[in-house]
Amino acid sequence: MRLKGAQILIEELVKQGVDTVFGYPGGQVLDIYDELYKASDKINHVITAHEQGACHAADGYARATGRTGVVIATSGPGATNLVTGIANAYLDSVPLVAITGNVSINALGRDSFQEVDIVGITQPVVKHNFMVRHVQELEQTIKEAFLIANSGRKGPVLIDIPKSVQTDLCEYGIAVVPRMPDKPKVSYMKEKVLEAIRNCQKPFIYCGGGVISANAEKEVLELSHRLDAPVGLSMMGRTALPDSYEYNLGMCGMHGQYAATKAQAECDLMLAVGVRFSDRATGDINEYTRKCTVIHIDIDKAEFGKNVNSDFCLQGDVKAILQDLLSELKGVRHQEWRNEVEEFKKVVIPDRPGEFCPKNIITAVRKHTNDTTVIATDVGQHQMWTVQFYDFEAPRTLLTSGGLGTMGYGLGAAIGGCIGSGRKRTVLFTSEGSFGMNLNELCTVVSQDLPITVVILNNNVLGMVRQWQGIFYEGRYSQTTLNRKTNYAALADAFGAKGFTASTLDELEKILTETDTGDTGSYVIDCHIDQDEKVLPMIPPGKSIKNIILKD
């Protein structure tokens, strides 16, 4: 069967099980969009306001579903607008396939209109990328791209397809199906590892995004039960365990829960599962593992010894390794350790005066959501508050930019997450700084009739930067007081959504009741909070739990 390159692309996307793509048309992807038009019964294309929004949407879709997100953009500026989104997916190991058009092969390298070397530009932030130079390679390339994106340590893959390749004809259905790389056999010094686990008195499980990637949530929970070990989470590991589980201590690290970070510092054995020991999570690297033996379990060998030297490195599928360990481990109790951890839990952060604070707002919103509601965040103080105060119960219900810290990620992610979750009510917690970066995607929310509630924790300042300026720069608030006069409620109305403003808990409660309309209706709730709200506790960068700041 001889097909045009663009047809091959669409046929292959369908074959890969893709039913939703995000993107934005343009000159060098006209042929792809022509084929998408013909295949609109098989693939739903969501057009956004900006390619960055499309890329974040594909990322949010992938995080919420575990399936590979797909984004399409045209050459030149379309392609460069994807870069932040691709980098974001790379840092958080999100499976993503980005497809860009480019100028025809004979126009390449001549600075043609809307030509950029997107393969070169994205090189450091992709798991892999391809430029398809001959239509004969296209089918194979797409197959490989999807395999690479969603196997091993997951990540973004970019395929750059020049226009002439989209229009050239070629036989379809001839490519070799690439084989899944064999799952590496789990081999490690099992006896030694088991001995270390059996001999410990104060076990601690540190659980990261790799656990969610590998769908190993049950195994971690079982391990925690079996070893009587408290669990601390990295931000990417948030949602791996339900917050209702009593030995889930919450997030560790710079803005983590005191008990989680303290238990991590005091344990004598740390089982680090699917984590990469980011500097935000570890703080002072020498202090970090001073008291404990570290068993590091990860699919990516390059993570071993990158930031933290571990005593045991177990490479492979996290789920398989945990099952293997569990088959050998009997249940134990560590009552003394349990008592100690209970003491850590008693250290609480004093509430600031004023009831309309982030904690109360987030708790109020939580009462109107259910356990499977997808929550997206942007980046900054509100992100930390959401991670601290929102009770997550199910995996993949939090879409947040961990590694890259992308302000402007949230709205796109919420769109992707909402569509991925079957167009169920989705909530975005954001702030006026982050929201201002990509709020144009409100038009997508409305045009797609998406049941998204945007909650703006509006303190009129760039809160996280301001907080650092307050602590480390003697209160010189350089360029962080926004003083914007934006009326977000009116703005939402102008976009065709419905906007609200709240300054008290009572007002908010009324709005939340009014907007509790199930899976229809797009809302923006602007909550005016105090500009001096801080994210606490805080461990200053490069420091340890000894330097923790607990109150204002």
Next chain:
Amino acid sequence: MKRIYSCLVENRSGVLAKVAGLFWRRCFNIDSLTVGETEDKTVSNMVIVSSGDERTLEQIEKQLNKKLDIIKVKTFDESEGITQELVLVKIRYNRDNRKDIMENCQIMGARIVDLSKSMMTIKMCDTPERVQMFLDTLKSIRIVELARTGTLAITKIKEQGDEK
């Protein structure tokens, strides 16, 4: 510490940039890099010499192994490999130093491959240390131009347990 990474890579455009970019991004050093085709035209051999502490040298190997264009990485220390480097050096000579230069060439096994009344080009192919030793003997002479390949390396033959 120095280490040699002999990588079999896909012989495609862009692969060199990917590998070089990896070294740049992760703050690894490249002491030298040589690339050439292998007996299989679809595969190139890239020999990279790098230096750094143990953690860095280990990370280099792991990160190289993650690159999908890299088929295989062999890592070894200088003592475990046969290393060779080629240098071409064009110098200006005079009647006073001509003899010395020629003697040094003879001692070190270098060859004169181009000659005029006032200039000569010397070729030397040897281990990196010996190449450096030879170049040091030329220090007092005016070097007009110098080109050197960087280290090419292959592991020493071990009859038993040698791969393939």
